[in-house]
Amino acid sequence: MKAFLxxxxxxxxxxxxxxxxxxxxxxxxxxxxVTVVLVFSFGLIxxxxxxxxxxxxxxxxxxAFAGTLALGRTFDRERQNETLRALLLAPADxxxxxAGKLLGMLFLLALVxxxxxxxxxxLFQAPVFSSPALLIALLVSGSLGFASVGTLFAAMxxxxxxRDVLLPILLYPITVPVMIAGVRGTAALFQAAPDExxxxxxxxxxxxxxxxxxxxxxxxxEPLMTD
Amino acid sequence: MSRIKAILVMVAAMFVAAPWIINxxxxxxxxxxxxxxxYFHMPSAFLFLISAIVSGVYSAMFxxxxxxxxxxxxxxxxxxxLVFGTITLVTGPLWARKAWGLWWVWDARLTSSLxxxxxxxAYLLLxxxxxxxxxxxxxxxxxxxMANVPFIYVSVNYWRTLHPQTSVVPTLPVSMGGPxxxxxxxxxxxxxxxxxxxxxxxxxxxxxxxYYLSEDNP
Amino acid sequence: MRLCRALVCALxxxxxxxxxxxxxxxxPPPAQGEFVPLSQVPPNEQIPAFTLVAVAYxxxxxxxxxxxxTVSQRLQKVERELSNLDRRGx
Numbered sequence: 333m334k335a336f337l338x339x340x341x342x343x344x345x346x347x348x349x350x351x352x353x354x355x356x357x358x359x360x361x362x363x364x365x366v367t368v369v370l371v372f373s374f375g376l377i378x379x380x381x382x383x384x385x386x387x388x389x390x391x392x393x394x395x396a397f398a399g400t401l402a403l404g405r406t407f408d409r410e411r412q413n414e415t416l417r418a419l420l421l422a423p424a425d426x427x428x429x430x431a432g433k434l435l436g437m438l439f440l441l442a443l444v445x446x447x448x449x450x451x452x453x454x455l456f457q458a459p460v461f462s463s464p465a466l467l468i469a470l471l472v473s474g475s476l477g478f479a480s481v482g483t484l485f486a487a488m489x490x491x492x493x494x495r496d497v498l499l500p501i502l503l504y505p506i507t508v509p510v511m512i513a514g515v516r517g518t519a520a521l522f523q524a525a526p527d528e529x530x531x532x533x534x535x536x537x538x539x540x541x542x543x544x545x546x547x548x549x550x551x552x553x554e555p556l557m558t559d
Numbered sequence: 560m561s562r563i564k565a566i567l568v569m570v571a572a573m574f575v576a577a578p579w580i581i582n583x584x585x586x587x588x589x590x591x592x593x594x595x596x597x598y599f600h601m602p603s604a605f606l607f608l609i610s611a612i613v614s615g616v617y618s619a620m621f622x623x624x625x626x627x628x629x630x631x632x633x634x635x636x637x638x639x640x641l642v643f644g645t646i647t648l649v650t651g652p653l654w655a656r657k658a659w660g661l662w663w664v665w666d667a668r669l670t671s672s673l674x675x676x677x678x679x680x681a682y683l684l685l686x687x688x689x690x691x692x693x694x695x696x697x698x699x700x701x702x703x704x705m706a707n708v709p710f711i712y713v714s715v716n717y718w719r720t721l722h723p724q725t726s727v728v729p730t731l732p733v734s735m736g737g738p739x740x741x742x743x744x745x746x747x748x749x750x751x752x753x754x755x756x757x758x759x760x761x762x763x764x765x766x767x768x769x770y771y772l773s774e775d776n777p
Numbered sequence: 778m779r780l781c782r783a784l785v786c787a788l789x790x791x792x793x794x795x796x797x798x799x800x801x802x803x804x805p806p807p808a809q810g811e812f813v814p815l816s817q818v819p820p821n822e823q824i825p826a827f828t829l830v831a832v833a834y835x836x837x838x839x840x841x842x843x844x845x846x847t848v849s850q851r852l853q854k855v856e857r858e859l860s861n862l863d864r865r866g867x
Contacts, residue, residue: 481703488699493690501684505677506703509710512718533717541710548706555622556699567845574841578834592826596833603837642844650833657826749841756848763855770862 336431339424343432347406348439357405358440365398365444369451387456388518391448392474392511398444399478400500403437403486411490420557430553434483434546441475458522466531467521473538474514477545478507484549488556513537560759566752573745581738596654602743603646604672606750610640611675614682615705618698630694631761633701634686635754637679642753643746644676667716674711678704 351357372390376383410416419429449467453460460467485502489495517534520527581598614636621629651669652662663669682704686697 484699488696489689491690492685492693492696494688498685498689501681502700505674505681506700506707508674509707509714512714516718537710537714537717544706544710545703548703552622552699552702555625556695574838592830595830599833599837638844642840646837646840649836653829653833653836657829753844753848756845756852760848760852760855763852763859767855767859767862770859770866774866 336425336428339428340432340435343419343429344435344439347433347436350409351440357402357409358443360405361398361402361440362444362447364401365394365448366451368394368397369448369455373455382456385515385519385522387452387458388515388522390456391445391452391518392514394448395441395445395475396478396504396507396511399437399441399475399482400503402440402444403479403482403503404496404499406433406437406440407486407490416490426554426557427550430483430487430550433487434479434549437479437483438472438475441479442472445471445475459524459526460522462526463521463528463531466528466535467518469535470514470517470521470531470538473535473542474510476542477510477538478503480542480546480549481506484553484556487553509541510538513541563752563756566748570745570749570752573741573748577738577742577745580741594654594658596650598738598742600647600650600654601739602746603643603650605743606746607640607643607647607672607675610636610643610750611679611708612705614640614679615701618701618705622695622698622702627765628758628762630698631758631765632754633698634694634761635757637682637686637697637701638757639750639753640679641676641683643750644672644679647672648676665719667712667719670715670719671708671711674715675704675708678707 369390372386372393373382376386376390407416410419420426422429449460449471452458482499482503485506486499489498489502492498513534517531517538520530520534577598581595614633617629617633617636620626621633651672655664656662678700682697682700685693685700689696
């Protein structure tokens, strides 16, 4: 167990170190997320008023789109620098590699989401500070669900043809429950009178999804990545 | 092979006979003639689900057992899932247009079926365009799709029922059992024979590949 | 010369856009807020049930036969290739 955590932490540290030097993925992902929010705003706002629940929807959609791009680019960087083979050859538990990659992706998503929440609160007057604990819990568990499946698929697809478009094609249908639960839970919190009971229900579903899919991903990472 | 052809001819004959058998069934009181679509729609939906589960099971067997025949069966079942899913998703709205006045409603069952269909469409796209190694990737994808089915159903269900309900799929009266089982039997036979045929296709393709590989490396 | 051609292309492409961009003559009818149960759909919007059933039945046939056909085509192609190789090689 300790070895597992140590390997995972080493992978996270490596990714963070590389990222901090260039900040490429973080800055472009953040800016892309902002662009998505704007595009959707222009599409949905009529006469200066947004339809109900649109703030929550845009938040999660922007996370999904930005997250997909970030996933593709993280593994692309590994492939281009041929470090993926080095990782796989390392005498490390494969699932630990997966966990490390997942944690790195979660960290990136967390940074993007902080900005998204503030932006959405600003643009749509959404009460983002009304139930901060529940909102954070929803975002964390939703991002975990999305990233757990996404990291696995992105790793799987790194050597496949048409991988850029195949990742969203494969990822979005599988993560629909995450999107539904995330949007509905967040929308319940963004109402004039926040519905915490509803939000807690969706949070429970998200946590259950996370438990099942992180386990499944850890279980299948080894057979999927062997060549 | 000739046995497969014989069974297929029989299935075709069953389908030709189907309208007469369906016509003999009593009319449903509120929906009249259009309810007859149900005799194709429900068996298709059922076989859609069965094909999906079969594909998922064989995918898991392939991932952990690594035997190619499991992969062939997973692929065959996935194609058949898409066939039956397409039939279900087209005959459903055709029925709904008359029964509910709408082509599509975002009700739990329809939405879940659409999502499952998309998962299998994605699986087939991956197998077709993913390049080498996509058999294992596809197996992973199918496994995740299967694991997802309960989540899809629960989340879509609660996503829908917290809004006003627009319609409910009617329950089946017993007197219409005969034609239903007839259609179900026909489609089930179709499923079994096409699985067998499609697996044979994969087996022959693998033999061909082995041939070419052995020619390259004598 | 190339600039000339580019300008002509741009004009040709822009022309339909200019033609379409007239302000709408009248307001479009208000969208339907919720679904209308069967009994209240006006008669001219109803599709005869027989058409729907026939289309459904026909579609099922098309899909099933189409699938059998594609599988048999692919199978014939592969088996032909295999028998060719058998004849040539062994």
